[in-house]
Amino acid sequence: MGRYLAGRLIQTALVMLAMSLAVYLVIGLMPGDPIDLMISGDPRITPADAERLRALHGLDRPLWDRYLAWLGPALGGDLGYSRLHAQPVLSVLMPYLGNTALLMGLSFLLAVTLALPLGIWAARREGEPADHAINLFCFAGISVPPFWLALLLMMLFAVALGWLPAGGVATVGDGGFWDRAAHLVLPVATLTLASVAGYARFMRASTIEVLRRDFVRTARAKGASESRVVLHHVLRNALLPVITLVALNFGALFSGALITETMFSYPGMGKMIYDAIMANDYNLALAGLLLATLLTLLANLAADLGYAALDPRVSLERAAA
Amino acid sequence: MMHALTAPLLRHSAHTRGWHRFLEHRPAAISAAILFVLVLLALCQPLIVAAMGQNPDAVDLLARFEPPTWAHPLGTDELGRDVFLRLLAGGRVSLFVGVVAALIGTIVGTLVGLWAGYYGGRVDSILMRVTDAVIALPLLPVLIVVAAIDPAKLGIPEAWRGGDRADLTRIVVIIALFGWTTVARLVRGAALALREQEFVRAATALGATPLRIMRVHLLPNMASPIIVATTLSVGHVILFESVLSFLGLGIQPPRASWGNMLTGAQELIWSAPLLVVYPGMLIFVTVMAFNFLGDGLQHALDPRATQRGERRTA
Numbered sequence: 001m002g003r004y005l006a007g008r009l010i011q012t013a014l015v016m017l018a019m020s021l022a023v024y025l026v027i028g029l030m031p032g033d034p035i036d037l038m039i040s041g042d043p044r045i046t047p048a049d050a051e052r053l054r055a056l057h058g059l060d061r062p063l064w065d066r067y068l069a070w071l072g073p074a075l076g077g078d079l080g081y082s083r084l085h086a087q088p089v090l091s092v093l094m095p096y097l098g099n100t101a102l103l104m105g106l107s108f109l110l111a112v113t114l115a116l117p118l119g120i121w122a123a124r125r126e127g128e129p130a131d132h133a134i135n136l137f138c139f140a141g142i143s144v145p146p147f148w149l150a151l152l153l154m155m156l157f158a159v160a161l162g163w164l165p166a167g168g169v170a171t172v173g174d175g176g177f178w179d180r181a182a183h184l185v186l187p188v189a190t191l192t193l194a195s196v197a198g199y200a201r202f203m204r205a206s207t208i209e210v211l212r213r214d215f216v217r218t219a220r221a222k223g224a225s226e227s228r229v230v231l232h233h234v235l236r237n238a239l240l241p242v243i244t245l246v247a248l249n250f251g252a253l254f255s256g257a258l259i260t261e262t263m264f265s266y267p268g269m270g271k272m273i274y275d276a277i278m279a280n281d282y283n284l285a286l287a288g289l290l291l292a293t294l295l296t297l298l299a300n301l302a303a304d305l306g307y308a309a310l311d312p313r314v315s316l317e318r319a320a321a
Numbered sequence: 322m323m324h325a326l327t328a329p330l331l332r333h334s335a336h337t338r339g340w341h342r343f344l345e346h347r348p349a350a351i352s353a354a355i356l357f358v359l360v361l362l363a364l365c366q367p368l369i370v371a372a373m374g375q376n377p378d379a380v381d382l383l384a385r386f387e388p389p390t391w392a393h394p395l396g397t398d399e400l401g402r403d404v405f406l407r408l409l410a411g412g413r414v415s416l417f418v419g420v421v422a423a424l425i426g427t428i429v430g431t432l433v434g435l436w437a438g439y440y441g442g443r444v445d446s447i448l449m450r451v452t453d454a455v456i457a458l459p460l461l462p463v464l465i466v467v468a469a470i471d472p473a474k475l476g477i478p479e480a481w482r483g484g485d486r487a488d489l490t491r492i493v494v495i496i497a498l499f500g501w502t503t504v505a506r507l508v509r510g511a512a513l514a515l516r517e518q519e520f521v522r523a524a525t526a527l528g529a530t531p532l533r534i535m536r537v538h539l540l541p542n543m544a545s546p547i548i549v550a551t552t553l554s555v556g557h558v559i560l561f562e563s564v565l566s567f568l569g570l571g572i573q574p575p576r577a578s579w580g581n582m583l584t585g586a587q588e589l590i591w592s593a594p595l596l597v598v599y600p601g602m603l604i605f606v607t608v609m610a611f612n613f614l615g616d617g618l619q620h621a622l623d624p625r626a627t628q629r630g631e632r633r634t635a
Contacts (some may be wrong), residue, residue, distance in 0.1 A: 015454060029470040120454075139348075139616075143556065143609035145563050148583065148601030155590045155597065165588075214628070248456065255461030259564060263587070273462045277469055289466065292459040300457060 008304070012297045019293050020074070020286070021067060027282050028063040070286075080283035084276060089287045092272075097291070099169070099269035106184065107191035111206025112246070114197045120238070126208055131218045134200065141197020146256055150263035152163060157186060167265040187264045194256045197247070198266060205207045207238040240311055247303030251296045269293050327614045342621040349617020352610035353605045359607060363413040370406055377406035378575040384541040385526035398596055399585065407577040408599055410608060414578045418493055423440065425497035426558075430504025435535050437505070438512025447629040449509070452502040460499060461564065467495050488573045495559050504550050545622035549615050556611030563604045 017264045035053050039045050061069075079089040113270040129255075158166035160285065170184050210216065212236060219233045220226075258270025265271070269288055276285035362369075372375060380402060389396045391511075394405045420431050437448040468491075512535075515521055521538050565571035566580030573583055583601040589596050 015457075023466065026466055026470060030466070035592060098323070105608050116590055138603075139609055139612055143560075143582075144607070145560055145567075145601055145604045147567050148597075148604065149581070151590060151601065154587075154596050159590055159594070209475050251457060251459045256457040257459050258459075258465075262568070270462070273382075274465060277462075277465055285466070289459070289462055290460060293457070296457050296459055308465055 005305075008301055012294075012301065013199065014088070016290065016294055016295060017135060018289055020071070023264040023286055023289050024067045025063060027277075027286055028066070030182045030280065032276075042069040049235055070283075078263065079287045082281055084279045084281040089283050091289065092284060093269075093287060094255050096267055096269050096272045096288075099266065100257055100261070100270065103184070103187055103191065103268055104253060107188045107195065108253065110188065110192045111196040111199055114192070115199035116203050116242075118196070119205075119242075120207050120235070122200070122204045123211060123238075124206035124230070131204075134204070138204075141193060142201070143193070146190060146194045146259045147263055149193060150186070150260060153186050153190055154263075167263075169266060183266075187260045187266050190263070191253070191260045194260075198249060198252075199242070202242045203238065205279070206241050207234060210234050210238045213237075236239040236310060238253055240307060243306050243310070244303050247299045247306075252300035254292050254296065264319075333382040339621040343617050346620045348613040348615075349620070352613040352617070355606065355610045356614065357611075359412060359603075360416060362409055362458065363416050366406075366409040366413050369409060373403075373406065373411040376404060377402050377403060377577060379408045384548070385509070396583075396595070399589065399593070404596065404599065407582060408603060411577040411582055411600060412603060412607075414476065414576065415559050415580075415604070416485060416570055417610075418489065418496070418562045418578075419555040419607075420573075422493045422500060422562075423551050423555040425493065426500035427504050427547060430501035431540075432506050433501065433549060434505040434508025434510075435512055435539060438509035438518060439531060439535060439539065441513070441516075442611065444508070450614055453504050455502045458499075461561075464495060464499065464565060465568065466569060467498070468492070468565055474617070488571070488576065492562055492571045494559060495565075496561055500554060500558060503554065504547060507546055508543060508551055509623035512539055515539050515542055545618075548607045549619045549622065551610060551613035552618055556608040556615070559611070560602065560608050 039050060051060075053238070059066075073080070075091070079086070079093075082089045082092045097270050101203060118134055122131045125131045147186050154166045156232050158165045165183050167183075216229060216233055219229045225231070236259045254270065257268060258274060260266065261271035262274055263266040272286055273288040273292070275281075276288060395402050395403050398404050398407065431446055433452075436617045437445040451474055472491075483584060515538070524534055534547055562571055562578065563580030563583075566578045569581070569584060572578035574584075579600040583597065
């Protein structure tokens with residue numbers, strides 16, 4: 001177990017290193033540089049000033065040198081300075097990360113809580129109208145453009161009914177618990193609707209497969225109640241592949257969060273990355289993207305560990321060898 | 322009933338059986354019909370524009386937010402452009418990007434998968450690590466970064482960068498760049514399994530070159546899952562294109578796309594909600610139709626896979 005975990009963590013670190021290089025080079029290919037922005041902000045800057053500033057910030061050196069100059073301090077935890085926020089990147093990141101964790105955590109819990117029963121229910125009525133209805137819902141869920149879903153929810157609940165705020169985290173001057181909760185409803189609903197369909201489809205397919213197995217028939221034959229068969233025999237086996245798929249979907253959940261946050265002006269990681277890219281804030285965009293990738297990789301690792309915990313047949317030691 | 326009556330009369334080839342299974346899958350049959358109409362409308366768009374005698378990109382600030390009239394069947398938008406014509410033009414763009422990027426992704430994925438699956442070894446493990454990494458990426462933020470790349474800094478010549486269709490080419494390339502992994506894994510798996518089959522070993526023993534084995538023995542035997550995956554991926558590509566265009570990184574105005582017609586929509590939800598409903602509804606229906614079509618094709622071509630529940634999701 002320890003050896004497996006160590007191996008996987010080293011692998012994760014290597015992937016992160018490769019990612020940081022790739023993202024750094026790609027960001028370096030974006031148009032303009034910070035000095036161009038300063039010039040457009042202050043017309044008094046002369047070309048000579050611009051050259052001096054470029055040399056001062058190291059922007060005249062090749063991309064490769066700049067990457068190495070970034071990597072050294074970054075490994076020590078210094079991710080540089082965010083120009084957009086005029087603060088060190090790490091202290092900018094933290095509040096956004098908290099907001100995103102809240103949004104993604106709530107909607108993930110909600111999505112799983114809805115998707116598992118939905119998937120099992122559909123699987124047990126395979127081919128019946130209930131199954132067809134759930135299937136239609138799932139296809140709709142994976143096909144709807146998330147930003148449009150957000151717009152529709154806004155139109156219905158913020159404009160037509162006026163029940164909920166259309167964006168932000170809190171009303172200016174209020175900011176109490178209920179006010180914040182009301183601001184979370186629409187973003188969480190959007191993200192949940194966008195992911196629940198996918199999860200329910202995984203769960204349905206996986207449950208159907210398990211329901212066909214011999215041990216289920218045996219359990220029924222020996223007189224186990226239907227609820228015992230489902231909860232005790234089917235659920236645990238059906239969950240295994242679903243865990244992997246859901247964890248692999250973490251990247252998609254993050255993409256969904258980016259759209260949701262942008263739509264509702266919710267100050268989370270996704271919106272922060274988008275704004276940082278748009279404003280040419282390299283350091284912040286890079287750190288945000290790397291953090292998102294790291295979280296995705298860790299989610300995959302957690303899935304593998306969870307898999308081993310649920311399935312005694314899987315030995316991580318053998319997998320490591 | 323029809324099926325049971327005609328069954329003994331028609332000598333059932335694999336083709337007719339597949340066709341029947343496809344038609345049995347009612348959502349897929351309906352989706353095929355909807356897509357047929359949408360593709361037809363998109364192809365006829367220049368004719369319709371000529372017939373109506375209006376330019377879908379022509380701004381008329383005196384005719385903003387007009388209600389539906391004979392001249393403007395769905396009214397006009399915030400810049401006085403004809404909404405119906407813009408929806409048609411947008412559909413042309415979305416369907417083109419979807420089909421072309423999905424096909425490129427399939428071709429690249431098939432080549433990578435065949436190579437990895439047939440040769441195995443080092444090439445295989447490197448290729449699979451790369452596909453793993455691409456799959457694990459938070460795709461949308463990465464696509465946004467890539468979409469923001471300045472082609473001049475990549476050394477792409479001016480002649481390619483400029484031009485009327487630069488934004489189209491660009492988005493197709495960007496999406497295809499990350500869209501090949503599903504097909505690559507699928508083809509690799511199939512190639513690994515087929516490689517050990519007797520007929521492939523026999524062909525090898527008879528001296529067939531690897532190229533011939535891939536072309537004659539491997540590819541035809543994995544055509545069905547490839548077709549299904551490509552169909553599903555058209556839907557995903559259209560979804561991604563719409564998101565990127567919506568965020569201002571895909572198709573650039575004045576060229577219409579279903580995504581960029583919604584770019585300013587947050588203001589429109591108060592004043593002109595129908596302008597928000599139309600483009601999104603078209604994206605939704607088109608993507609759903611491609612998803613159902615893929616599901617139906619899977620049902621028809623590869624019935625066992627449907628039972629195993631091997632489906633691709635977002």
